[in-house]
Amino acid sequence: MTAKYLIRFDDICPTMNWDIWNQLEAVLIENDIKPIIAVIPDNKDKSFFLNEPVSDFWARVKKWQDNGWTIGLHGHQHQYLTKKSGLLCLNKQSEFAGMDENIQYGKLLNALNIFKENNITPDVWIAPSHSFDLQTLNVLKKLGLNSISDGFSVRPFRHHDMLWVPQQIWKFRFFPLGVWTVCFHHNPWQQENLNQFIEDIKKYKSHITSFKKVKKTYVIQERKSIDMIFHYVYCGMMKVKKRLKASL
Ligand SMILES: [Zn+2]
Incomplete structure (x- = not known):
């Protein structure tokens, strides 16, 4: 197996x-x-109001x-303001897609200023709900x-003058090749989810890499037709899966 896996929270x-996070x-x-690590600069999403705020949050991020962990800018306030799915066409809700560029500029400037005040330089952009334009x-x-x-491909690529390291799966799955980012949402986790994660880490450990290593070691080319075909097929499959789930 030559596939490599990145882990994202x-x-x-x-x-x-924090109970699960500390473990x-x-x-x-x-x-x-x-x-x-996808950090929300100024969280207003009530579904993540699970504990009293920790006073040393930014010191922990620092x-x-x-x-050497990779810090992602995960939107601004994690509040959905439009019903647009943006470039990836995955979820019809967005904090950014469909909004005027000036408004997006203001929000992202505020987001980055919060990072700056706390001595954090983001390494990567991570849009809430995969929605951006x-x-x-x-x-x-x-x-x-x-x-x-973000994005769907079996390898990192360049597109719109940016480096894209795709994020395609939400739990470990075996693949013979490719670079796969597994995205985890630990906020609703119970102990059994953590135990499963520990089991999976044991199994996949030798194939886990990091964003920085991928950036350094891969020759990253412009997005090709094969990446686009993968995107449409994969995206189509996920939409069908979602519809089937909703109809059950
Ligand atoms: Zn999110």
């Missing part, structure tokens, strides 16, 4: 599920895994970044953020 904010963090450190990309480039953890 979404919806990281001061009021998240997860210990597992990641013990196994020398350097994940992508420590993760200093330890060309205006979002224009603004991100103007603000100096040129990498994305």
